[in-house]
Amino acid sequence: MSETAQQSPHHIDVKEFHPRAQAAIHNPKIRQNFRKAMDGLMTKRKSAFEGWDLETLRDLGANIRLRALANLPDLLEQLEQKLTENGIKVHWAVDSDDACQIVRDICVARDAKSVIKGKSMVSEEMELNHYLEEQGITALESDLGEYIVQLAGETPSHIIMPAIHKNTGEISELMHEKTGTDLSHDVEYLTTAARLQLREKFMNADVGVSGVNFAVAETGTLCLVENEGNGRMTTTVPPCHIAVTGIEKVVPNLEDVTALMALLTRSATGQHITTYFNMISGPRKPDEMDGPEEVHLVLVDNGRSSIYQDNELLDTLRCIRCGACMNHCPVYTRVGGHTYGTTYPGPIGKILMPHLIGLDEGRHLPTASSLCGACGEVCPVKIPIPDLLVRLRQESVDGDKLHPAKVNGHGAKRGAMEAMVWKGWSWMHARPGAYRFGTNMAARFRKLQPGKIGGWTQFRTAPKLASKTLHERMKERGQ
Amino acid sequence: MSSRETILQRLRNRTGGELTAPECDFSVLKRPDWSTAERIELFEKTIESVHGEVHRCTEDTWIGRLAELLATRGARNLLVPKEHEIGLSLRSAVERESLPSLLIYDEPIESWQTALFNDVDAGITSTRGGIAETGSLILWPNADEPRLMSLVPPVHVAVLYAKEIYTTFHEAMLAQNWAAGMPTNALLVSGPSKTADIEQTLAYGVHGPKELIVLIIE
Numbered sequence: 001m002s003e004t005a006q007q008s009p010h011h012i013d014v015k016e017f018h019p020r021a022q023a024a025i026h027n028p029k030i031r032q033n034f035r036k037a038m039d040g041l042m043t044k045r046k047s048a049f050e051g052w053d054l055e056t057l058r059d060l061g062a063n064i065r066l067r068a069l070a071n072l073p074d075l076l077e078q079l080e081q082k083l084t085e086n087g088i089k090v091h092w093a094v095d096s097d098d099a100c101q102i103v104r105d106i107c108v109a110r111d112a113k114s115v116i117k118g119k120s121m122v123s124e125e126m127e128l129n130h131y132l133e134e135q136g137i138t139a140l141e142s143d144l145g146e147y148i149v150q151l152a153g154e155t156p157s158h159i160i161m162p163a164i165h166k167n168t169g170e171i172s173e174l175m176h177e178k179t180g181t182d183l184s185h186d187v188e189y190l191t192t193a194a195r196l197q198l199r200e201k202f203m204n205a206d207v208g209v210s211g212v213n214f215a216v217a218e219t220g221t222l223c224l225v226e227n228e229g230n231g232r233m234t235t236t237v238p239p240c241h242i243a244v245t246g247i248e249k250v251v252p253n254l255e256d257v258t259a260l261m262a263l264l265t266r267s268a269t270g271q272h273i274t275t276y277f278n279m280i281s282g283p284r285k286p287d288e289m290d291g292p293e294e295v296h297l298v299l300v301d302n303g304r305s306s307i308y309q310d311n312e313l314l315d316t317l318r319c320i321r322c323g324a325c326m327n328h329c330p331v332y333t334r335v336g337g338h339t340y341g342t343t344y345p346g347p348i349g350k351i352l353m354p355h356l357i358g359l360d361e362g363r364h365l366p367t368a369s370s371l372c373g374a375c376g377e378v379c380p381v382k383i384p385i386p387d388l389l390v391r392l393r394q395e396s397v398d399g400d401k402l403h404p405a406k407v408n409g410h411g412a413k414r415g416a417m418e419a420m421v422w423k424g425w426s427w428m429h430a431r432p433g434a435y436r437f438g439t440n441m442a443a444r445f446r447k448l449q450p451g452k453i454g455g456w457t458q459f460r461t462a463p464k465l466a467s468k469t470l471h472e473r474m475k476e477r478g479q
Numbered sequence: 480m481s482s483r484e485t486i487l488q489r490l491r492n493r494t495g496g497e498l499t500a501p502e503c504d505f506s507v508l509k510r511p512d513w514s515t516a517e518r519i520e521l522f523e524k525t526i527e528s529v530h531g532e533v534h535r536c537t538e539d540t541w542i543g544r545l546a547e548l549l550a551t552r553g554a555r556n557l558l559v560p561k562e563h564e565i566g567l568s569l570r571s572a573v574e575r576e577s578l579p580s581l582l583i584y585d586e587p588i589e590s591w592q593t594a595l596f597n598d599v600d601a602g603i604t605s606t607r608g609g610i611a612e613t614g615s616l617i618l619w620p621n622a623d624e625p626r627l628m629s630l631v632p633p634v635h636v637a638v639l640y641a642k643e644i645y646t647t648f649h650e651a652m653l654a655q656n657w658a659a660g661m662p663t664n665a666l667l668v669s670g671p672s673k674t675a676d677i678e679q680t681l682a683y684g685v686h687g688p689k690e691l692i693v694l695i696i697e
Contacts, residue, residue, distance in 0.1 A: 037679055056507040063501040070498035073490040086663075092483040144685055145676035161676060168678045191674060191682035198686065203592055219661045229630055229672035229687025236626045236664075237588070247486065254658050258649040259508060269675070272525065273613035273648075276687070277667035285663055289625040290588040301482075305489040314495065 012155075012341040014357060017364035020339040030165060030336045037164045041327040044270025045378070061263045062382040064256045065318035068248075072308065075217045075250045076299065082220025086282040088295045099300045100131040103209065103242055106296055107137050110240055112206030116198075118234035119143040119226070120211030121159050121321060122244045122300055125343045125356065128209070139209070142198050142230040144191065151178045157337030159344060160268050160323040165336050198230070208234035208292065212245035213320070214260060215297070218253045222297065224278040225264060227271075232278055241292040243280075247299050248308075248317040260320055263380035267322040303356045310406055312391060316351050318381040323348075325375035325385060331368055340365065347375035351388040358409030359396050366392035439469040508649040510612065518611040518644040519695060525614030529670035530683055531691045535641075541694050542568060545636060546576040548692060549601060556580045558595075558602035558632060560624045565605050565638055584625050595627065601634035608643035609693075610651055615669040616693065617651060619662045626664050635688040637668070641697040 024030050049057075068075060080090045093099035099122075107115065115132060117123065117139055129139040129150070141150045145162035149155065152174055156162030163171065168185050175181045181193040210231055214223040222243050224231045235241045251257065265271045284291035307313050326332045326346030337345035342353040342362070350369060354362040366389045375385040391403060396413040399405030428435050446465035453462050468476075480488075513521070523533045536544050549557060560566035561583045570581055582599060604624045607617040616637050620626040629635050645651035648667070652658075657665075672687030683689050 033678075040679055053507055060503060060505065060507055063503045066498075067500040067503055070500035073487050076487065076490075092481070092486055094482045094485055098482055142686070143676070144674045148676065161679075163676055164679075166678075168680070171677050187677045187680040187682050190677055191685050195685055199596055203596060218658055221661050227672070228674050228685045230685070232626070232630050232666075233686055236630070237592075247490075254652060254661075255505065255649065256503070258647070258652060259503075259505060261648065262508065271529075273615055273667065273669045275529070275668065275670050275673055277615075277669075279661060279665040280663070281661040281665070282663040285622075287622040288663065289584055289586065289622060290627045291625075291663060299486075301486045301489075305486055308490055309494045311495040311498075314498075 012338075014341040014353075014361050014365075015363065017339065017341065017368060020341065021335045021368070024335040024339045029167070031334065033165055033167055034333050034336050037161065038327050038333045041270065045267055045324060045327070046270075048266035048270040048272060057259070057263060058380055058382050060259050061320075061380050062318065064251065064259055065320070065381045068251045068256070069308070069314060069317055071252065072247070072250070075252055076247060078217040078252075079215055079220065079250050080299075082217060083222075083297055084220075086220045088220065088222075088282060088297055091296060091298045093298055093300045093302070095302050096126040096300070099126050099244060099298050099302070100128055102298050103128060103244070104132065104135050104137070106240065106242055106294075107132070107135075107207055110206060110294075112240065113137060114201075114205050115139040115207045115209055116201055116205035116234055116238060117141050117143075117146070118208070118210035118224070118231040119146055119162075120209065120244055121156075121343065122211055122246055123209060124156065125302060126244070126300070128244075140198075140201055140205075142201070142234055143226075143228060144194055144230075147194060147198065148174065151175065155338070155343070157345065158323060158326060159321055159348075165338065202233045202237045205238045207240045207242060208236075208238040209242045209244065210234050212243050212249055212297070213264070214257050215245060215250045216252075216254050216257060217250055219281060221254065221279050221281045223257055224276075224280070225261070225274050226278070227275040229276060232276055235278065235280055236291055239292055240294040240296075241280075241283075242296045242298065244298045244300060247301050247304050248319075264320050264322050267324040267378065267380040306406075306408070307352075307355050312403065313355070313388065313406070315383050316355070316388060318383050319348055319352070320381060321348075322380055324378045324380065328374040328378045330370060330372060330374070335368075340368070347385045347389075348383075351383075351385055351392065354392055354395075354407055354409070358412075359392065359407050360409030360412035362409075363396055363412045366390075366396060436469075436471060439471070443467060443469050443472075505649065508647055510646045510650075513611065513646055515641055515644070518646060519641050519697075521611040522609050522614055522644050523695075525611070526670060526691075526693060527614075529614065530673065530681075531614065531670045531693060533693045533695060535695050535697055537697060541638065541696055542572045542576050542578075545569075545603070545694065546578050548636075549579055549634075550577060552601070552634060552690075554579045554600040554634065556582050556598070556600055557636075558582045558584055558599050558628055560604065560628075561585050562623045563605050565603060566623075569603070584628055588625070588627060595631050599632045601636060602628045602632040603636040603638065604629050606637050606639045606643070607655065608645055608651055609639045610645055610648050610667070612647045613667075613669055615648070615667040617655075618666040618668055620664050620666070621662065629666070629668065630687045633684060633688055634690045634692065635668075635671070636692045636694065638694050638696065641695050644695075 148163040332346040398411035
């Protein structure tokens with residue numbers, strides 16, 4: 001098991017990013033597992049878009065998401081009305097606690113003791129399993145990756161492939177230890193074992209909890225994208241289905257879903273489409289033989305309406321959670337998902353999590369990037385992730401005149417020394433005489449420059465000051 | 480104030496001002512008008528690439544082919560729709576073809592859940608068409624063909640009419656006017672259930688069917 005993953009999932013200090021990154025970088029197993037997986041995913045994505053006018057398709061994806069966000073409050077009301085007409089009960093939650101309580105109340109009203117779950121990142125954000133356990137309700141993950149991660153007492157390290165940090169040997173040992181399966185590197189055997197274990201649970205669960213990929217306002221339809229069939233099981237077998245989703249997941253029309261699907265699965269795993277695309281528009285009708293008798297949707301805000309206030313930060317809400325930004329991120333590939341210590345790791349996590357936990361908690365997230373730009377280039381809905389990282393970096397030292405800081409915990413990295421240095425810098429640059437004097441002095445006394453300059457020289461050699469200033473050189477060239 | 484009002488009010492009073500909705504041009508999803516033969520070929524190629532199995536048949540041959548396919552798998556039984564023509568044809572053919580015993584899903588799941596999960600070897604459903612580009616089947620489960628029929632048995636057989644294969648999802652959705660009203664559950668099924676959650680190694684039948692057999696009727 002990785003060092004980074006041994007900590008209890010719900011008590012990770014996000015601020016301890018650097019020690020975790022150090023440990024991960026020196027862990028060859030983590031490096032290998034991620035490198036191998038990310039290389040494969042990048043190749044698959046590329047070939048899946050062959051023959052497509054990808055730029056135009058990405059423009060369409062971005063416009064669909066922007067159009068939805070432009071009418072967000074109206075669309076949410078339309079969605080609520082349509083879902084209600086269809087017999088689905090809609091609940092609103094301002095934050096995670098609110099959302100957890102709504103789920104608990106539905107369970108309590110049904111005297112439900114066991115919950116089976118399909119994959120849902122919003123439920124991870126809510127730490128729903130943990131909360132339900134405390135209330136005496138068992139919550140079991142049924143997506144194979146999530147099941148493995150839950151057996152290990154960990155959190156997902158990737159939003160699409162939760163157990164990507166483990167190799168077959170580690171999973172075999174884990175399943176052997178926790179469920180009594182034989183030790184085997186045969187993936188077929190391990191998968192079949194999990195199928196049998198989980199089928200029992202599907203049959204006996206009182207409630208199924210799932211996420212939502214797109215909520216369609218026009219028809220009141222909840223769309224779920226998956227390969228395994230556990231999502232269909234979760235939303236069909238138990239007598240009650242509770243879907244949880246962020247308020248930004250709504251789109252106006254069913255037609256919008258066709259374009260977003262074309263982008264989502266190809267960007268995520270390089271698939272033309274997933275095995276199942278499940279569209280749920282109501283509970284079981286009286287003449288039907290299966291399906292849940294009750295369906296609920298919990299619309300979760302949890303910081304999203306704050307992101308919505310700002311015209312630049314708003315772009316964060318376009319995300320369709322494909323994970324392509326992490327698959328292409330040189331930092332993520334090297335440190336792995338757990339290093340971030342947040343529900344959403346990688347580039348999208350770095351621009352989303354500061355809003356959810358504050359920039360004081362998430363102070364290291366916007367700087368855990370080389371700003372290489374790969375995330376922005378592959379994003380299917382063209383979120384300018386690098387620009388947003390820069391914006392959050394500004395906010396973490398308190399913004400600027402153009403963008404007054406808005407994110408909770410802004411200014412957390414502002415230090416007296418740095419502020420003073422920049423003040424001096426700006427003073428000097430506004431005065432030609434002082435500037436010339438300063439640079440001349442720096443060139444003359446360059447031998448006195450210290451060899452170690454804080455964090456900069458931890459992994460690099462210090463830059464050397466030139467013997468002549470630029471002004472002097474230009475003068476020599478007669479210009 | 481309720482959570483609902485709090486959220487809606489925050490969204491309505493956004494400090495960034497009114498947002499303008501951009502135009503959305505869906506023409507990038509359009510594909511040339513392919514012939515039925517081209518669509519069948521592409522459908523077949525795409526669904527086979529994800530481990531689906533395709534058999535081209537006619538109205539006269541599909542039952543015989545199905546019987547063979549089920550026999551080689553040693554299926555003891557087959558779950559069939561009660562009222563749909565597929566179910567009716569199969570029931571009337573059961574004497575002359577060597578079909579396994581036919582079961583009907585005409586009771587609520589609660590009364591036979593264990594049997595459905597443990598004892599049913601295969602299920603056959605109709606489709607509302609196919610999608611060539613993604614190799615997908617369109618399924619709208621209903622009272623006659625309930626949702627779990629295509630999910631719980633280890634083998635799912637789907638009957639697809641060649642003339643009902645559309646080129647893209649977008650085209651199919653518009654042609655069938657889905658926006659006018661959706662059933663309680665609608666699905667696209669593209670291959671058997673699968674996972675790559677263990678070290679990116681593909682394994683089939685993790686929760687749903689291990690095998691998907693498509694009988695295309697030309």
